[in-house]
Amino acid sequence: MAKLFDISIPEGASNLKLDSQGRGSVHYTVKSLTRVPIDARGVLIAMPNTSVDPNHPVTKGWVKIEGKPERHLDVNGEDAFTVTVAVPPKSVAGTYSYRLDVVSAARPDEGDSSPVVTFKVEAKEKPKTNWGIIAAVIAVVVVVGGVMIWLIARKSGGGVPNVVGMNIADATAALTKVNVRIQQPVVTKVGAATDADKVLEQSLPEGTKIAVDTTVALTVGAELVQVPNIIGQSVADAQKTLATAHLSLGKATNAPNGNFSAGVVWKQSPDVNLSVKTNSAVDxxxxxxxxxxxxxxxxxxxxxxxxxxxxxxxxSGFSGNLTGSPTIAQSIPPGTPVPIGTAVTVTFPSTNVCVIAGRCIYTGATARLLAPKVAHW
Known part of the structure; x- marks a missing residue:
């Protein structure tokens, strides 16, 4: 039975779920039960409280009280304590518990205890995506693509090249080389997995004379994939998970949820395991x-x-010609504080169709960039 303080936490908070970065937080409401004002002090206790464990997150300082641990409470007054957990990368996996004791600052041996909070440190899996390797692959593809473009341009005699059967990256590069634009939006057609990202049809025959602003409509193959579960992941991890499934992160809406720490995905649409086309966005x-x-x-x-x-x-998009040129502008100035998941766009020199060694699907006048995919070169 509480003597000096009533300490409560939100329902379900006793099982704290850390995000993919090993972070989490619990909010405590501490109410004074004394008949006189009192100075309260928060103290973190590693559980079980039988012996000192030098490897416990509390002992190592990974579990902390935000702000000052001492608070002044008037009669029937209350205050909020927030305890944060930040487990460093590569920490030993395990399940840990702690509690928050609130004691009298004048008499530290008198006080009350909160419910025990338990959290689990997951074993870190080896990253599935090596961006350095992908960058190297992109560089190689650009070189190989350049050779292919030269061969196609020579064969086509200066007219519209035949890009049927090419992946969308090489097709975009080939059309850009001869200043042919791609009609928007690009049509996709669900078919065999081997046709994913490949051009199935083009509206202009090979050799068609190229004029100013010549535009060709493409039909690109797609396959159905299952939407992965990204609940509980950070925005960065969610993007990598979706890229692995050949999907992209769509609109990110910032909305509170007391069961998750800051910067964590707690709702997704389409839902988990639904079948969608490759290149689809998940909000x-x-x-x-x-x-x-x-x-x-x-x-x-x-x-x-x-x-x-x-x-x-x-x-969310870009404009200009990407061939060998760095960006010249961005939609939001650097250093600007914005909500996590905010969409930004960049501008490259001149105005032309997009060229990337990956996938670039347009939306209106600007392009919607999806994560590079190297499965169908």
């Missing part, structure tokens, strides 16, 4: 968190993708 709700927009000018596309995803933002 999410994310617990509010503010991040700073990185500098995105003067760099190439692969660096733009890395910086945007590293900042847990999304790249």
């Amino acid at each position: 999410v709700n994310v617990t509010p968190q503010t991040v700073a927009v990185p500098a995105l000018t003067g760099i190439g596309l692969s660096d733009v993708i890395g910086r945007v995803q590293g900042a847990q933002l999304t790249l």
Whole structure:
């Protein structure tokens, strides 16, 4: 029975779920039960409280009280304590527990205890995506693509090249080389997995004379994939998970949810295991968190993708010709604080169709960039 303080936590908070970065938090409401004002002090206790464990997260300082641990409470007064958990990468996996004791600052041996909170440190899996390797693959594909473009251009005699059977990256590069635009939106057609990302049809026959603003309509193959579960993941991890399934992160709406720590996906649409076309976007709700927009000018596309995803933002589009040129502008100035998951766009020199070694599907006048896919070169 509480003597000096009543300590409560939200329903379900006794089982704290850490995000993919090993972070989480629990909010405590502490109410004074004394008849006089009292100075209260929060103290974290590693559980079980039988002996000192030097490897316990509380002992190591990974579990902390935000702000000052001492608070002044008037008669019937109450205050909020927030305890944060931040487990460093590569920490030993295990299940840990702690409690928050609130004692009298004047008489530390008198006080009350909160419910025990338990959290699990998961074993870290080896990253499935090696962005360095992908960047190297992209560089190789650009070189190989250049040779293919030269051969196609020579064969076509300067007219519209035949891009049927090519993946969308090489087809886009070939058409850009001869200043042919791709009609928007690009039509997709569900078929065999081997046809995914390949051009199935083109509206202009090979050799058609190219005029100013010549535009060709393409039909690109797609396959049905199951939407993965990204609930509980950070925005950055969610983007990687979706890229593995050949999907992209769509609109990210910041909305509170007391069961998740800041910056974590707690709702997704389409839902888990639904079948959708490759290249589809998955919209999410994310617990509010503010991040700073990185500098995105003067760099190439692969660096733009890395910086945007590293900042847990999304790249919603770009304009200009990507061939060998760095960015010259970005939609939101660097250093601007924005909600996590905010969409940014970048601009490359001149105005032309997009060329990337991956996938670029347009929306209106600008392109919607989806994660590079290297499965169908």
